[in-house]
Amino acid sequence: MSLRLDFNAPDFEQSFAAxxxxxxxxxxxxDAIAAExxxxxxxEGDAALIDYTKRFDHLDLSETGIAVTEAEIDAAVASxxxxxxxxxxxxxxxxxxxxxxxMPSDDRYTDAIGVELGSRWTAIEAVGLYVPGGTASYxxxxxxxxxxxxxxxxxxxxxxxxxxxxxxxxxxxAAARLVGVSEIYRVGGAQAVAxxxxxxxxxxxxxxxxxxxxxxxxxxxxxxxxxxxxxMIAGPSEVLIIxxxxxxxxxxxxxxxxxxxxDTGAQSILITDDATLADAVEAEMERQIxxxxxxxxxxxxxxxxGAVIVxxxxxxxxxxxxxxxxxxxxxxxxxxxxxxxxxxxxxAIFVGRHTPxxxxxxxxxxxxxxxxxxxxxxxxxxxxxxxxxxxxILKLGPDQLRAIGPAAIALARAENLDGHAxxxxxxxxxxx
Amino acid sequence: MSLRLDFNAPDFEQSFAAxxxxxxxxxxxxDAIAAExxxxxxxEGDAALIDYTKRFDHLDLSETGIAVTEAEIDAAVASxxxxxxxxxxxxxxxxxxxxxxxMPSDDRYTDAIGVELGSRWTAIEAVGLYVPGGTASYxxxxxxxxxxxxxxxxxxxxxxxxxxxxxxxxxxxAAARLVGVSEIYRVGGAQAVAxxxxxxxxxxxxxxxxxxxxxxxxxxxxxxxxxxxxxMIAGPSEVLIIxxxxxxxxxxxxxxxxxxxxDTGAQSILITDDATLADAVEAEMERQIxxxxxxxxxxxxxxxxGAVIVxxxxxxxxxxxxxxxxxxxxxxxxxxxxxxxxxxxxxAIFVGRHTPxxxxxxxxxxxxxxxxxxxxxxxxxxxxxxxxxxxxILKLGPDQLRAIGPAAIALARAENLDGHAxxxxxxxxxxx
Numbered sequence: 001m002s003l004r005l006d007f008n009a010p011d012f013e014q015s016f017a018a019x020x021x022x023x024x025x026x027x028x029x030x031d032a033i034a035a036e037x038x039x040x041x042x043x044e045g046d047a048a049l050i051d052y053t054k055r056f057d058h059l060d061l062s063e064t065g066i067a068v069t070e071a072e073i074d075a076a077v078a079s080x081x082x083x084x085x086x087x088x089x090x091x092x093x094x095x096x097x098x099x100x101x102x103m104p105s106d107d108r109y110t111d112a113i114g115v116e117l118g119s120r121w122t123a124i125e126a127v128g129l130y131v132p133g134g135t136a137s138y139x140x141x142x143x144x145x146x147x148x149x150x151x152x153x154x155x156x157x158x159x160x161x162x163x164x165x166x167x168x169x170x171x172x173x174a175a176a177r178l179v180g181v182s183e184i185y186r187v188g189g190a191q192a193v194a195x196x197x198x199x200x201x202x203x204x205x206x207x208x209x210x211x212x213x214x215x216x217x218x219x220x221x222x223x224x225x226x227x228x229x230x231x232m233i234a235g236p237s238e239v240l241i242i243x244x245x246x247x248x249x250x251x252x253x254x255x256x257x258x259x260x261x262x263d264t265g266a267q268s269i270l271i272t273d274d275a276t277l278a279d280a281v282e283a284e285m286e287r288q289i290x291x292x293x294x295x296x297x298x299x300x301x302x303x304x305x306g307a308v309i310v311x312x313x314x315x316x317x318x319x320x321x322x323x324x325x326x327x328x329x330x331x332x333x334x335x336x337x338x339x340x341x342x343x344x345x346x347x348a349i350f351v352g353r354h355t356p357x358x359x360x361x362x363x364x365x366x367x368x369x370x371x372x373x374x375x376x377x378x379x380x381x382x383x384x385x386x387x388x389x390x391x392x393i394l395k396l397g398p399d400q401l402r403a404i405g406p407a408a409i410a411l412a413r414a415e416n417l418d419g420h421a422x423x424x425x426x427x428x429x430x431x432x
Numbered sequence: 433m434s435l436r437l438d439f440n441a442p443d444f445e446q447s448f449a450a451x452x453x454x455x456x457x458x459x460x461x462x463d464a465i466a467a468e469x470x471x472x473x474x475x476e477g478d479a480a481l482i483d484y485t486k487r488f489d490h491l492d493l494s495e496t497g498i499a500v501t502e503a504e505i506d507a508a509v510a511s512x513x514x515x516x517x518x519x520x521x522x523x524x525x526x527x528x529x530x531x532x533x534x535m536p537s538d539d540r541y542t543d544a545i546g547v548e549l550g551s552r553w554t555a556i557e558a559v560g561l562y563v564p565g566g567t568a569s570y571x572x573x574x575x576x577x578x579x580x581x582x583x584x585x586x587x588x589x590x591x592x593x594x595x596x597x598x599x600x601x602x603x604x605x606a607a608a609r610l611v612g613v614s615e616i617y618r619v620g621g622a623q624a625v626a627x628x629x630x631x632x633x634x635x636x637x638x639x640x641x642x643x644x645x646x647x648x649x650x651x652x653x654x655x656x657x658x659x660x661x662x663x664m665i666a667g668p669s670e671v672l673i674i675x676x677x678x679x680x681x682x683x684x685x686x687x688x689x690x691x692x693x694x695d696t697g698a699q700s701i702l703i704t705d706d707a708t709l710a711d712a713v714e715a716e717m718e719r720q721i722x723x724x725x726x727x728x729x730x731x732x733x734x735x736x737x738g739a740v741i742v743x744x745x746x747x748x749x750x751x752x753x754x755x756x757x758x759x760x761x762x763x764x765x766x767x768x769x770x771x772x773x774x775x776x777x778x779x780a781i782f783v784g785r786h787t788p789x790x791x792x793x794x795x796x797x798x799x800x801x802x803x804x805x806x807x808x809x810x811x812x813x814x815x816x817x818x819x820x821x822x823x824x825i826l827k828l829g830p831d832q833l834r835a836i837g838p839a840a841i842a843l844a845r846a847e848n849l850d851g852h853a854x855x856x857x858x859x860x861x862x863x864x
Contacts, residue, residue, distance in 0.1 A: 084846045087839035094836070098549055101539055109533075116783070117530055117797055122776050124810050138847050171846055207809040226665070229810030233658070254855040261851035293850050340825065344554050351548070351827035356855045359828060362840040365549055366824040377639040378556050378661030380822035390812035392798040393772065395783035396791060404526070407519035408794040414516045414603055415570050418725050419693035423686040423788045 002282075002306030007316055016309075020323060020374065024236050024265040024305055034190040034219035041194035046201045052191040057133070057164045061186070064166065066202045068184040073177050076170035085174065088139060091363045092178045095143055098365035099151045102384040108393065115400045118393035123153035124229070126204070127387060128196035129181070130211035130221075131172055133162035133188050139171035140361060144368045144382065145211050146179040152387035157181050158206055160196060162188020188213075190220035197224035210386070212369075231386060235373040236265030239357055240326035240346075242317045243281075244333040245274035247353060252277075253284035255330060255356050260301035261294040267305040269324065271317040278308045318342045325376040328357045347376045401427055434714070434738030439748055448741075452755060452806065456668045456697040456737055466622040466651035473626035478633045484623040489565070489596045493618065496598065498634045500616040505609050508602035517606065520571060523795045524610045527575055530797035531583045534816040540825065547832045550825035555585035556661070558636070559819060560628035561613070562643035562653075563604055565594035565620050571603035572793060576800045576814065577643050578611040584819035589613050590638055592628060594620020620645075622652035629656035642818070644801075663818060667805040668697030671789055672758035672778075674749045675713075676765040677706035679785060684709075685716035687762060687788050692733035693726040699737040701756065703749040710740045750774045757808040760789045779808045833859055 005015055040048040050061045080088075108118035127149045131142055142159070149157050159176055161168065163186040176184055185203055187195060193213075199205035208229035209221060221230045239259040243252055256268035272278050285302060289295045311317050314333060321329060325345035333339065336352045343349060347370030350357050361368045369382035396404075405424045412420035437447055472480040482493045512520075540550035559581045563574055574591070581589050591608050593600065595618035608616055617635055619627060625645075631637035640661035641653060653662045671691040675684055688700035704710050717734060721727045743749050746765060753761060757777035765771065768784045775781060779802030782789050793800045801814035828836075837856045844852035 084842050087842035087846075090836065090839045091843060094543075097543070101541075102551070104536075107533055111526075111529065111797070115796065119534070119815075120772075125776070135848065140843055140847065226805070226807065229807070251855075251858055254851070254858045257851045258849070258855040261849060288851075288854070292854075293848070298851060337827075340552070343823070344557070345821075346823050348824040348826065351825060352829070354830050354833045354859060355826055355828045356859065358844060358852045358855045359833070359836065359840055360824075360826050361852060362843045363836045364547065364826045364828075365543070366826050370824075371821075373658070375658070375661070376821065376823070378821060381824055383551075383822065385817070389777075389803075389808065389810060390815065391775070391778050391808070392780040392792075392802075392813055393783060394780065394787055394792050394796045394798050395769075396787045396796075397784070398786050401786045401791070404522065404791065404795045407522045408791055410516050410519035411523060411572055411794045412790060414519075415572065416567065416725070417690070417693060419686070419689045419720075419730060420790045420793060422720070422724075423683075423690040423790045426683055426686045427786060427788065 002302050002308065005307060005309045007309065007311040016320065019307060022305065024267060024373070030215045031219045034216050034223060037190040038194040038220060038223055041191055041200065042198045049187055049191055049195055049200055052189065053187055056189055057162050059163055059166050059186070064186065066185050066187065068168070068173065068186055073173045073184070076168070076173035077177055079170045080174050084171065087363070088143070088171065088175060088178060091140065091143055092147065094363055094365035095147045095367070096151060099148045099367070099384050102148070103151065104385060104388065113400055113403050114397065115404070116393070116395035120391045120393060121388045122391065123155070123388050124207050125154070126156035126158065126206040127154045128158045128160060128206040128209045130192060130209060130213050130217055131159055131161040132213055133164050137161065137169040137172050139169070139175040140368065141212060142172055142175035143179065146176070146181060148367065148382055148384045149387045150179055152384045154387050156206070158196065158203070159184045160187050160192035162186070162192070190216045193217055193220035193224060197228045208387070210382070231369070231382065232371065232375065232379060234369070236263045236267065238267040238269070238326055238372060239328040239330065240269045240271065240321060240324055241330040241332055242314065242321060242339070243270060243272045243277065244314060245272070245277050246334060247277060247332050249277060249280035249284045250288070251353065252281045252332060253288050256281065256285055256302070256306070257288055257292065257298050258356070258358050259328070260298035260306065261292060264297055264300040264304065266301045268302060269307045269309070269326070271309045271311060271320060273311050273314050275310045278310055282308065321346070325374045327370045327372045327376065328360070330355070330357055345376045347371045347381050434734050434740065437739060437741040439741065439743040448752065451739060454737065456699060456805070462647045463651045466648055466655055469622040470626040470652060470655055473623055473632065474630045481619055481623055481627055481632055484621065485619055488621055489594050491595055491598050491618070496618065498617050498619065500600065500605065500618055504600070505605045505616070508600070508605035509609055511602045512606050516603065519795070520603065520607055520610060523572065523575055524579065526795055526797040527579045527799070528583060531580045531799070531816050534580070535583065536817060536820065545832055545835050546829065547836070548825070548827035552823045552825060553820045554823065555587070555820050556639050557586070558588035558590065558638040559586045560590045560592060560638040560641045562624060562641060562645050562649055563591055563593040564645055565596050569593065569601040569604050571601070571607040572800065573644060574604055574607035575611065578608070578613060580799065580814055580816045581819045582611055584816045586819050588638070590628065590635070591616045592619050592624035594618070594624070622648045625649055625652035625656060629660045640819070642814070663801070663814065664803065664807065664811060666801070668695045668699065669760070670699040670701070670758055670804060671760040671762065672701045672703065672753060672756055673762040673764055674746065674753060674771070675702060675704045675709065676746060677704070677709050678766060679709060679764050681709060681712035681716045682720070683785065684713045684764060685720050688713065688717055688734070688738070689720055689724065689730050690788070690790050691760070692730035692738065693724060694729070696729055696732040696736065698733045700734060701739045701741070701758070703741045703743060703752060705743050705746050707742045710742055714740065753778070757806045759802045759804045759808065760792070762787070762789055777808045779803045779813050
């Protein structure tokens, strides 16, 4: 059974604190294997890539080629049914429009004593996007990761996607074509991450790698971090719904299940001030899960990690929500708008009863790559900012150096860095 | 001898590529020790903190207390000489003024079909700043790390600083007081990082840890990442100077040495189109290093990692500089301003002959925490953005859900996520 917590119970704080520290990830010992794979790709390049792909994906790249061809992408696009393709286009258009607003502005100014200062933003030159294979090969993830990179101005955008027994998801190729991805390679796992980071004869190295993947991909990304940039390592997904009594329990149950069907490690949490609604949602979930194709996954997620918290007043939900720091937060209540400013920690907020979280997964326009496992306390969802970097600019003339140079000399001396002091003093004809 | 590369030599590309991959960090095997320390702090809290501090810092915290007292900070501030204190104040003022311009703006708008979208920025609630002890205990680093946090609106800003045999740098305490740090604890090493991440009886946990440290601190930060946020793990510092022939070699030599005196792993690189200047700079460096207190460190850095690259034309420096992606880039040339747009990858640019990099270390106003080891290709120096996080906002009414909901259903079905499709369909009275 999922957890049920009563705010007024004497052990509530203790139970809630324990709930917050629940681990939802399987910690497989995959790091050593990832390290070995990376070392072989570095040493042997394409040959190792071909070998691993034979072993793990049962595919001979020496026959198919490592790169997916334009003809294959053309065929994939042609095979997508028109309704789905139109949905993909709408999603692409809406995500692009939203992310275009995120581009940071350069800043250059002169202060009161004539020092010029500035910040200049430039796009990362080359980015690799890891796309999982098989059932987790989601076209929506391609859009969510690739669009911000494209908006940022990344010139070279490379996809790696494993192709078990040669199969590729046509929608993934169609999404890549829509965004304008430069290159697609049919490789996956730690070997794909290593190829992106260090390069092989076929795949030129990139400067940053983003995108979801299994434990081997995550371990490889951690290992190549420093050589290249990486995005956050995402954990299982979660939703928190704060609901008043005026809700259709079937709607809320559907939203809880949409989260739970992702993964047995996913988490759905309901906080409400209406115990009757809580019961109704739980009953509805049972009914809906029974007829769901991924019902077993949803049932396991709900049983192991689901929770319902009944509070005396919705105000009491505020500190709890800020401690949970949910990836997705639905505000299903009368004046949801007034509730927004109370929320400090959340990846994304879905406001009101007509904004199911699923809209944000696909076509809302906001990004669905969001901080999981309470990391919304210190990090943000994917944005254009993840694909640009900032260079600071400082410019002094002789007058400005005379004005603030002596203070730099004083601090350098206080830190026993006499060479630092000398580099300023020599320009001021001072003794260092 | 430092490396000398000639652009016109037949093996230049090969030598330059090898130069780019030079490792400058000692890879000590400290991870297992860091893991053990973290586990003990988690299990035993203050008791373990006291024990480790006895062992590593030769200090009995049960006598001194873990927290530095207000009286100690008062005494430290009183002991600082007025000139140095005034320099610290000037630095604080200038760094604050520059970083205040970096605060991102919230965005909230309604699109053509009535969907409301937004981005809301909030400060991280609690941040820990690690300050090294001993000779590397720099007041300038306290300012550079703490000011952006303060500008961002971080309420609780905690410093940990080891206090070997009870010693604390009064300037570090004075800088902490200037910025308005909330709490200071006299602990260091992996044990301080663990205490900040997991909390002890005395130290409440924070949500993010920033600041430089030795190999144990870096290993501990990598390990607690996920539970808390961390900043980048900085490597040894580096400077690249691009210089025309119109320079005083003594000035350039002083700047090269200011970098080299930091650390035997530091790196100073000169690119010039004037071979005579290159010779003169090298000769000047030898002269200046001979009379420098930290001359041995500078000499080792210069010998092992220093480089001079002579190019036929300064234009040839552009691609090399973008591949080096230096932490610090000095443009010591006639029209330095015109050179800025050519530079894509650099942590900070110091424009013109009167802007030695050292000004940026202390009083320029820009941050001195910058990406090292070529990571300016994909990352940025420390900014206010590192202390805020973004929550995205999405709000639909029934009309908007009718307009874009069907596309979400189509994509969810294409991804075999029927629970996702159902969560939208149930609100549209559609079959899922």
